[in-house]
Ligand SMILES: NCc1[nH]cc(CCC(=O)O)c1CC(=O)O
Ligand SMILES: [Zn+2]
């Protein structure tokens with residue numbers, strides 16, 4: 001029995017096609033490049049802050065005076081884009097998120113600093129109110145605690161314009177209020193920023209369990225209730241497609257799916273139903289923490305798993321990946337593969 005033979009048909013052989021490190025690479029349609037990486041950065045209102053975030057390995061809350069020194073080596077390694085999140089710890093939060101567009105606040109100051117120091121870096125600002133409202137929700141509320149859409153959208157558009165005026169190349173509303181893409185596009189256009197500011201829509205953003213570390217980092221846990229009335233239900237494939245098509249029709253320049261790994265099917269569908277937009281996905285804080293936790297537990301290798309997760313996103317159709325692994329990838333992409 002041990003010397004039994006079977007003639008494997010010629011056409012059955014695939015292994016010859018991926019027999020070397022090179023031919024393995026040639027099997028991919030697209031490879032991860034530094035251009036595809038956007039790095040999320042937390043900026044707080046203590047200018048000297050450099051505070052470790054326990055749940056996000058290697059990530060910190062930065063004060064404006066530390067930002068240049070932090071970014072300089074990353075830019076030297078090829079960092080192309082960042083997305084800024086404000087974390088007000090001293091500012092007075094209120095019902096309308098007043099600190100969001102404070103001219104002295106860390107986001108507007110951060111945009112100006114990056115624009116003047118690193119001219120080749122594309123600067124994006126996350127636009128949302130949850131980090132700045134006393135109730136911790138992403139929009140303005142009625143007396144009964146429900147979202148009040150018209151004033152929410154007006155306020156979010158106002159904040160987006162303030163970031164554009166500060167020099168942001170891109171604004172990215174993550175609030176999930178209906179109608180905000182059209183409102184922001186209109187407001188930017190009427191204010192002369194129609195051709196100076198890119199609008200990236202968090203379109204298919206799900207009410208995920210993966211945002212925990214971010215909310216700790218940004219101090220944006222809602223005081224009551226949850227975000228399930230504006231972020232999409234995790235099982236909502238149809239709603240996700242409608243949100244993508246709506247945001248495309250309202251004038252988004254880039255569309256996003258978020259989180260990424262649990263929603264690769266949505267990403268693949270987005271590629272098909274909105275094929276003419278750059279497509280972003282956000283490997284969110286909980287996904288990042290999971291990869292780190294698995295590696296720390298000895299389940300797998302961190303670098304291998306980081307590549308595998310992000311290459312899955314590219315295969316599904318992403319052209320831009322927001323990830324906390326960006327500093328690691330800038331090094332890993334320089335190593336022989
Ligand atoms: N507007 C909120 C916002 N902006 C970015 C993230 C998540 C990012 C991450 O988890 O890395 C969230 C999550 C939330 O809804 O609380
Ligand atoms: Zn929010």
Ligand SMILES: [Zn+2]
Nearest residue numbers: 126127128174
């Ligand atoms: Zn946000």
